[in-house]
Amino acid sequence: MIAGSLGASLTNVAAGSPPNPGPADFDLPPIFGDVTKPMVLLTLSAVLIFAVTFAMARRAAVVPGRLQFAGEFVYGAVRNGIARDNIGSEHFLRFVPYLFSLFLFVLVNNYYGLVPFLQFPSFSRAGMAYGLAALTWLLYNGVGIWKHGFLGYLKHTCIPNGVRGVMLVVIVPLEFFSNILVRPVTLALRLFANMFAGHLLLILFALGGEYLLFHAEASPLNIFGGVMSFVMFFGISVLELLVMFLQAYVFTLLTAMYIGGAVADEH
Known part of the structure; x- marks a missing residue:
């Protein structure tokens, strides 16, 4: 049922051993050359998103x-509910295209x-999730440096407003570690771990039932x-519909929150 994304487990079942x-x-084998299935899926998603959004906007009408x-519903939700609410009315518009594309991607x-025959969430591969998180890391640090200058941004992101004296010795390293180093790791890990665990459960129940x-x-x-x-397989599939949406939203x-914090006037 989900053979397109299996390796050792499918071999075990075919040989009569438990999955x-x-x-x-x-760890999927290359499709051709060094190109793997997740690479193809990432490229396909970009093509699909462009085609669908182009079709949505091509014959735009008042009604x-x-x-x-x-x-327009999805765009409005990202524009108003995510970008404007977390970045602020002064700067949010310039980041809406990235956030809208990011959510859909x-x-x-x-x-x-x-999706039958595809049946592999791209971000269940850690490298894919960390690559996407790296783009966000470059963006929010870049706009923070653009807004405050390099040294000003370090001060802005590492020294909370109102903290003085000896507490800075403790707070500054913690803030630097949390805001600069840890954020992209936790951002990617949350997405990767949820997609990995959900797909692993689907494999377990599908092949276990077979x-x-x-x-x-x-x-x-x-x-x-x-x-x-098989009942659990279909139940978890329904749950995964919600989890997959929530992970894209989160x-x-x-x-948006990281960008908003980077361009804010105070930490």
Whole structure:
């Protein structure tokens, strides 16, 4: 059912052994040359997003059709509910294109995990998530330096307003470590860990159900376990619909918050 993203676990089931899902199932072989499936999915998502948004805007009208309405709804949610509320009315507009594209990019790549034949969330590979977080890190630090200057930004981000004296010896290293070094790590780790864990559960229940029903000894207990495994598979798939959306929203929201903090007048 999800064979397109499996390695060792599928081999075990085919050989009549119980599935043993793990990190090896995410180490996909190249499709051609050095190009892997996650690379293809990332490229495909960019093409899909461009095509859909172009179709939404191509025949824009005062009374929108369903496609235009859907696009305006998502754009408005990102523009007003994420960008303006967290960056502020003075600076938010210049960051809306990035945040809108970021939200759609993460959302599409997350939902690949539930699309038949694709069935692999791109950001379940750590390198993909950390690469995206690095772009956010460069952006919010870059705009902070643009707004305050290099030394001014270091002071702005490392010295909270009102902190004086000996407390600076403790606070400054903690603030630098938290705001400059740790943020991109936690931003990527949250996305990667949720996509990795969710997909691993889907592998476990799908292949576990297949093994109990078609490869294990036929017994009432195994049949019941196999049926319940498939029930759990579909239940977790429904839950993953929500988790995948929330992770796209949280990634975009935190990016906006970091940008807002970088361009704010006070820490």
